[in-house]
Amino acid sequence: MTAYRGRFAPSPTGALHLGSAAAALFCAAAAMQARGALVLRMEDIDRPRVVPGAAEAILDDLAWLGLRFHESPQLGGPYAPYVQSERLALYEAAIDALAEQGHVYFCDCSRAEITRAASAPHAGEEGPRYPGTCRPFGMRKRDFRRPPAIRLAVPDDDRALVTVHDRVLGSYAEHVGHATGDFVLRRGDGVFAYQLACVVDDLAMHITDVVRGGDLASSSARQLLLANLLRPRDTPAFTFAHVPLLVADDGSRLAKRDKGVPLRDHRAQGHDPRALVRAITRAYGHDLGDTPAPLDELAATLDWSRLPRESVRVPAIVTR
Structure with missing residues (x-):
């Protein structure tokens, strides 16, 4: 069998938001569950849309959430560079x-x-x-x-x-x-x-x-x-x-400017990233309880069949 290799590939066109964070969490958990490699690639080829400093902020936000990568722009790796504008x-x-x-x-x-x-x-x-x-x-x-x-x-x-x-x-x-x-x-x-x-x-x-x-x-x-x-x-x-996408209470698609959507808002307010991880994953059918290591628990219990196919409403913890 081919060894599992997953990737998270954000675009530095703005702050990392809750929807991207949800995808990143499940991406990381899947790689952990498979005991595979997790790659971070920065997709910045559309240079006019790139926001200065956004790539660095995204890396900080992912680290704050507890995500760890095996290969990335910072760490390097066998398939470097991990920035699209250099490829x-x-x-x-x-x-x-x-x-x-x-x-x-x-x-x-x-x-x-x-x-x-x-x-x-x-x-x-x-x-x-x-x-x-x-x-x-x-x-x-x-x-x-x-x-x-x-x-x-x-x-x-x-x-x-x-x-x-x-x-x-x-x-x-x-x-x-x-x-x-x-x-x-x-x-x-x-x-x-x-x-x-x-x-x-x-x-x-x-x-x-x-x-x-x-x-x-x-x-x-x-x-x-x-x-x-x-x-x-x-x-x-x-x-x-x-x-599935995270949407607002009225079903509309979230915008990065919406209150509580950028991760940097939660960091600035001193929120516990573990609580945020638990809230997001609970909205996707994975209740991790009060575990102090939610990402590890998500990896242990990840079941794709439990994810809804429709859009998911923003969990209450991030709308207060």
């Missing part, structure tokens, strides 16, 4: 590899053009998806109307039908071509897409299990397809576990 050459090499297989093409369509095409009569019921306007041109240089993006030419055969194994949502099959169509790997401004960067890094770092927030579940099929095109043959596919 750009790997993403470029992945696009080159896909280009050699004929799987990518330049696209200079505007968002307005894509929206119009996707909303035309008889457009797919799955929602807006790119209709492949620029696919026939491949990677041929031409007179672009605007700096072109690079899209994946989703295979037309059964390779686009992937099976997602999710410990929370169950297993399901999705045809990427029908669901999303050809998707962007590098934007016109040169920024590599999240879909590409995280897959390249997960493959390079030999990640086996991806535990993350439920808002990213819709990315799973695309990422598995990319991984299948890039990975060596007979390499196991990722297993996912999408932790």
